[in-house]
Amino acid sequence: MSMTAKDKRANFRKLHQSGCFVLPNPFDVGSAKALQHLGFKAIASTSAGFAWTIGKADNRVSVDEVCAHLAALAAAVEIPVNADFEGGFADEPDGVAANVARGVKTGLAGLSIEDSTGDKARPLYERRLAIARIKAARQAIDADNSGVLLTGRCEAYLWGQPDLKLVIDRLQAYADAGADCLYAPGIKTREDISAIVKAVHPKPVNLLVGASGLSLREAEDLGVRRISVGGSLARSAWAGFMKAAREMAEQGTFTELSAGYPGGELNKMFG
Known part of the structure; x- marks a missing residue:
């Protein structure tokens, strides 16, 4: 019997309640099915990995292309799919909300919204706007009681701003704005990881292991709930x-x- 989107979303939330799990990132339907075959309990899309399959650079795909990709992934597997939804494909909260509503309809179990602008001169959205964008995503998800899990991402480390205080402040604010899970890609040291886990507790933290080099056991010992590998x-x-x-x-x-x-x-x- 095929799993419904509701079932997948419930299972995805359960995975975040204890322990630590690997959330690998396929780049197309074939790789998604292969990861399911290998026994992974959930998967996550990768913006870069998908972009390369259609001959584009990362962050150069449209919301139409991403939603079609997410729908194909969600339909292909019986496990939850989390979406790398980049920055919501809009600057203003209303646009983020509209696109998140579209994303939810693809059948995904979770999605993330990041706070990077793509502009090297001002790499992060102003704090108040960044929080408003998370709130808008939360409202869009809750509008139809979908149960989709929302991850709030602070991209400071990836954009040359390794300011732990700033990252913690933003992640705490995103949690207060409705994010179910928090994520700061680029953090590497055990000290920084542990500090973030403690700062947002009891909300779960996602760790990008391509940057940290930690094992599943080591990450779990630090309190990390899930590990992704990006592209x-x-x-x-x-x-x-x-x-x-x-x-x-x-x-x-x-x-x-x-x-x-x-x-x-x-x-x-x-x-």
Whole structure:
């Protein structure tokens, strides 16, 4: 019996109640199904990974493209899908709310809203506006009692502002504004991770492990509830592709093709 969106959302919330789980990031339907096959309990989209599959740079996709991608992921698997919803594809709260409402309709179980503007001159939205954007996302999610889990992201570390005090202040404000989970991609040290976990307790914290290098057990010991890997799986896939393609283009040889995953095994998994 297929899981309904309501079932997936309930399961996703349960995963955040105790322990720590890995929330890997597929970049297309095939990789999503593969992660389900491997036993992961939930998955999350990656803005960069998806953008590369359609030949675009990260943060250059439209809300239409993202919503179609999310709908395809959600329909393809029986596990919850969390969305990297970037900055909500709008600056003002009303626009964020309208786009989040569209995202909810794709069947996803959770989504994140970040506070980066994409402008190096002013990389983060002004604090009051950033909070209003989270509130707008919360209201859009609650409008139809969807139960979608909202993650509030502070992007300061990724934009060259490793100010722990600022990050904690914003994450606490996002929690007060309705975020169910908090996330500060780019934090690396045990001290910073522990400080954030304690500051937003009892709300769960997502950790980007591609930056921290911690194991699942180590992250759990610090109080982290979930781990995501961003575009790392997509980059790993592209690494193999580019290595083999470069060899063909530059040397006219094909030895790297022997490192490919067995086609028979892939057919079994997808069969």
